[in-house]
Amino acid sequence: GAGVSQTPSNKVTEKGKYVELRCDPISGHTALYWYRQSLGQGPEFLIYFQGTGAADDSGLPNDRFFAVRPEGSVSTLKIQRTERGDSAVYLCASSYGTANYGYTFGSGTRLTVV
Amino acid sequence: AQSVTQPDIHITVSEGASLELRCNYSYGATPYLFWYVQSPGQGLQLLLKYFSGDTLVQGIKGFEAEFKRSQSSFNLRKPSVHWSDAAEYFCAVGAGNTPLVFGKGTRLSVIA
Numbered sequence: 001g002a003g004v005s006q007t008p009s010n011k012v013t014e015k016g017k018y019v020e021l022r023c024d025p026i027s028g029h030t031a032l033y034w035y036r037q038s039l040g041q042g043p044e045f046l047i048y049f050q051g052t053g054a055a056d057d058s059g060l061p062n063d064r065f066f067a068v069r070p071e072g073s074v075s076t077l078k079i080q081r082t083e084r085g086d087s088a089v090y091l092c093a094s095s096y097g098t099a100n101y102g103y104t105f106g107s108g109t110r111l112t113v114v
Numbered sequence: 115a116q117s118v119t120q121p122d123i124h125i126t127v128s129e130g131a132s133l134e135l136r137c138n139y140s141y142g143a144t145p146y147l148f149w150y151v152q153s154p155g156q157g158l159q160l161l162l163k164y165f166s167g168d169t170l171v172q173g174i175k176g177f178e179a180e181f182k183r184s185q186s187s188f189n190l191r192k193p194s195v196h197w198s199d200a201a202e203y204f205c206a207v208g209a210g211n212t213p214l215v216f217g218k219g220t221r222l223s224v225i226a
């Protein structure tokens with residue numbers, strides 16, 4: 001596609017529920033990144049895919065968070081047993097090759113856990 | 115590990131005035147440096163990037179930034195600010211295959 005698409009744009013869920021956030025990167029971009037942005041903060045790295053494999057998942061805060069990219073294109077970030085502290089904007093970005101090319105970001109998914 | 119410091123949380127400038135947003139980084143090797151802008155409710159848009167070569171880089175919307183290795187800085191400048199420049203600005207550092215590390219951002223307000 002022309003840009004990075006993230007769905008849904010907003011998600012409200014109850015504490016303890018499971019959520020999935022989707023990212024559709026720019027066609028041909030091999031690298032895909034997930035970041036989390038809390039209010040008043042900069043984006044914080046969660047996980048990075050190169051192709052289908054997670055090249056670096058060191059930013060995932062705990063084992064409730066998981067992400068997949070089975071065909072090397074669309075990625076899904078999955079959060080189990082959501083907590084109020086998970087409320088944030090989840091940003092997805094893609095790039096051609098490595099980070100040095102600069103990322104193209106999606107508009108994000110605002111997750112609110114009530 | 116890389117880190118980025120943006121010392122100014124919030125800056126207010128008058129329309130037409132010049133602007134400089136500060137960014138200091140920590141990285142062991144030559145970094146790749148970026149500035150992004152985020153308008154309310156939007157994703158981040160790349161303004162400019164530095165990889166190597168000329169230390170003064172030009173970006174979109176009339177912005178420029180200067181890499182100063184001796185000061186570990188990559189400050190963003192604009193000679194004349196427009197009201198539409200009001201937004202959040204993020205500096206980021208990266209290298210090779212490591213994901214970008216972002217600063218906490220500087221919020222820019224523009225007054226008439």
